[in-house]
Amino acid sequence: MECLAMAFRTARCSAVVRSASSGPVPAAGVPGARRLRRARSLLNFSLVRWVWWPCGWEAVGVACQPSPSAAVSSLPPLSRPQLAEARRVRAVELFEDGVSNAEIARAVGVCSESVRRWRRVWEEGGASALRRRAATGRPPKLDDAQVETIRAALEQGAQAHGVVAGLWTLERVGAVVERATGVVLSRASVWRLLTGRLGWSLQRPERRAVERDESETARWIAHEWPRIKIGAVNIRAWSVFLDESGVSLLPQIRRTYSPRGRTSLLRHRLNWKRASMAGALGYHSTDPDRGARLCFHLKPGSYDTAGLIEVLE
Template structure:
């Protein structure tokens, strides 16, 4: 392929695989081979297509990250520029802790990793409870003077999921640990706005809650 054709190929691939009729944006040598054949009427074997992608276009095989289709990057940008400065300013006026909260779960199944073993003899990891898990709510705390950062967490009993009572228990524990006004910033899952949680928050006016924009996992410090 000529230099001009290679640049045209680069531009075609940059449009994404979905622009050329595929269901997802994964580029494989088979798909790139089809693009070359479709637009340039040239047929290469897949090994040579790999050579073109890596040596001539400077591409490499990369595992893509997942991103929710409903993620609104514009709204996330607006939140960072407008909402978070407001949250921080109001917390400072109240001499309050900034607290970033999120829930997570840990499966008790051992992580599968490669290991050396005799050829033909596959090692076996014995698992007592294949569905065992621990639910945890974590909180990154920033002191009122913004000089100290801390980590607090609250764990549920084994194999339990967070519901309104668990959220309230974790907030109560947090109040006891920080002993001062707090501005909680957390995501917009339904449990954070349940009637039970809202009724509890009415009884603790020193605890103010704010929300992250929808679907912004990379924005949340406690993730």
């Protein structure tokens, strides 16, 4: 599959360049002419070579003429490392054909010194020595097995690890990592572990009441709600969803600007008041084309049963 994907990508790239090179080549004095010729020579490489590398450099002897539909493929574009590797692939082909360094440099769009360096590497280690290698660096402190152990521990939830609030922070995750693996990570390393290897992100959690009964909710939707809709149709009534909430009139504390060393004061009355608001969303049972109606009601203090009935009326 890796060979096939690379072959498709190479065919698509070659088709784009070859279709663009079907017109006349601009003169040397035309702006952008050198860049256009360099791009054409850079990407006009053999499909067989790209199939060789992922398959262990076994020559398959297949010539491929890419179809015009390859230019509109949905495959992602080649990255810069892949394009740099394409230069070296083309250079290896020209090395084997006995082309001089100067001609190769002009063909792939690099300086002669780079071609001379590639030739030395090719003569010493062969074509495989010019393959793109993985980035080197300091090995990770956690191997894949330890990362999966941490993943399983974190998916138990923060409360399972003694966090009453149920929210993860970098310090709390670092403590779980140390208990599970014995490895101490800095805050930056914990962040890279979460966002990189674990695929987590910083999110705002949704609120959900502990008293919520999912099974009862499903039963009401499956049985009670159809019965209510049929009854509303029979009497040509409205189906209304009503909810109310209280609002504190106490001023909210938010960050503000003030001179250094002088904390700003927000003065308010100690006996703060309260307001309540109710919202109703209604649907007509026999005329759905009329759409929904949304109504709001606001009053000081709190609602009682009589007040909510008044809102409905």
